[in-house]
Amino acid sequence: MATIKDVAKLASVSVSTASIALNGNKNVKTETRVRVLEAAKKLNYRKNGSAADLKKSQTKTLALIVDDLSGPFFSELIKGVQDVTLSKGYDLITCSAIGGENSTPTRFLLEKRTDGVIILAHTLKNEMILHASMEGFPIVLLDRQLDSRHTIHIQVDNEQGAYNAVHYLISLGHRSIAYVSGNATSTDNHCRYRGFQKAMDEFGLEQPDKWNISGSFTEEGGYHTTKMLIMQGQLPSAIFYANDEMAIGGIQAFSEKGIKVPEDVSIIGFDDILLSRYTTPALTTIHQPKYEMGSLAAHLIFRALSGESFEQQLYTLETRLVKRSSCRQV
């Protein structure tokens, strides 16, 4: 494999001159530059990026770490991140946190391969993130709060969003409302349940234990928990699912049992993923500003990178109720 040394030799110049010529710097005679470029082409020369990074202080690269690269949430988030990153002339690389402890994310969190990291990955341990956090290496957390001076946090107002959802259900006349929760360990889930409770309490509504079921944040999770709900015999008049994917799984389960949404049971989700528009019925849900989360995250990274120190370490974005067709007036 040809190195810059070989190129220099073939072009009869010094390594430094070759480097200058190769990197498009002005300070070379056109003639020599041409000679170097030709030599490079002849030798099929490729710069070694790692070596270059080693010399320079920065990589001009950001990493986005997520649990599920296939997920609907990621699909929208990435656009916001990408737009900002690109506009700053930085590169963006993405990887999944799936794969256990010493997996790919380690490389970006712990090995100085990027100038900053954005994280939306429950499976990453707090411990690892804390270990990675340090002055001058901005980390933006989208899925949790951490007690560290060196991480920046963006969250959506989950509690208020859930409150609004339940409030809407109640305003529609619903009195028996179930909560189908996602991952019990998730902060998001926790906050949403708080909002749910708050609205219920406010209106003096009780929620029997049997109507508080938990699964995972997936379509399958929603499907199975809904089946369980159905098997219990008596149905609530409305269900709040901790996210849209679960709600969609729920719709599927109901449809299979011949239970009609929203005629027999009203359903509301959380997130407003792309799919929600397409289900039958279209899903009423709480919109999360995913694009904005992404672009804000990237912006904050760049602000931190430019040496700005943050008084504020927590940014809260508002949600919005999106009324579609899965809830009915009773």
Added chain:
Amino acid sequence: MATIKDVAKLASVSVSTASIALNGNKNVKTETRVRVLEAAKKLNYRKNGSAADLKKSQTKTLALIVDDLSGPFFSELIKGVQDVTLSKGYDLITCSAIGGENSTPTRFLLEKRTDGVIILAHTLKNEMILHASMEGFPIVLLDRQLDSRHTIHIQVDNEQGAYNAVHYLISLGHRSIAYVSGNATSTDNHCRYRGFQKAMDEFGLEQPDKWNISGSFTEEGGYHTTKMLIMQGQLPSAIFYANDEMAIGGIQAFSEKGIKVPEDVSIIGFDDILLSRYTTPALTTIHQPKYEMGSLAAHLIFRALSGESFEQQLYTLETRLVKRSSCRQV
């Protein structure tokens, strides 16, 4: 920023011993390892990944380059790639090709930052890929064929798939069939059109020019071309959309005009993206084995990496007709 040197000094060992200890190698007394680890923690030491890569010959990393990280096709492809990559103990990083010439992909194609690359990105120029291709650096192309000994190609049998789609339409009694094409420059599009033509020819069917409209491979593209189709006054009895996203845009356009699918017009797509299951009506389409493409691509990279030389450079995967509810018998 602390380096391994500082750690070594603080632990009173040589740099090499520190390196060995840090990397979990067996050949150190537990006592010294502990000392090194403690020193590292105290100094908040982070390994510099670039420096490590520079020393080692390989990066143990694969890159997947795609145009659209938000796209439905990517979402399914990635799983296949990821599963295989992980099982081999490699890391996988993903980036978008959007962003013009000297953008992120360059780093992975031209700068030896990964051991191999999988590409599904029309916007990447042939020229750049050719430039990157070389012995010992496997590149798998999912979206085009290239005349290079150093690239491996996977394609789906687009022509046969399109033929099957149209054949199905014809078997349902349709005689006037329109083709809504995607990106004109795309090989996929080209092959699908050939399959379309072949089936039409075989049954002696004519396709008026006005029923051959082209847009882009997006929902919006399908929406607009369908609007145009509608404005032309007379509708075909069936439409073959070059991909599902366009078909979904088409359904939307029809729905807005009060034209019923499939009562008034039958629709078939191509790809079988996740969404197709959820549209109203559910979309009949040609399934592409996206997961299999991904895992095959990764497999081939590893085979190439293990020094295997390929007699075969083109792998063709079969499609499958998925009947749902968007086509009716006439």
Added chain:
DNA sequence: CTGTTAGCGCATTCAT
């Protein structure tokens, strides 16, 4: 088991 030595490939002073 541990230390010494020698680069990996490149960008960058500082001379000339």
Added chain:
DNA sequence: ATGAATGCGCTAACAG
């Protein structure tokens, strides 16, 4: 405008 020399941080022989 060009060249010589230096070292980025790390790993891997090779000695001891």
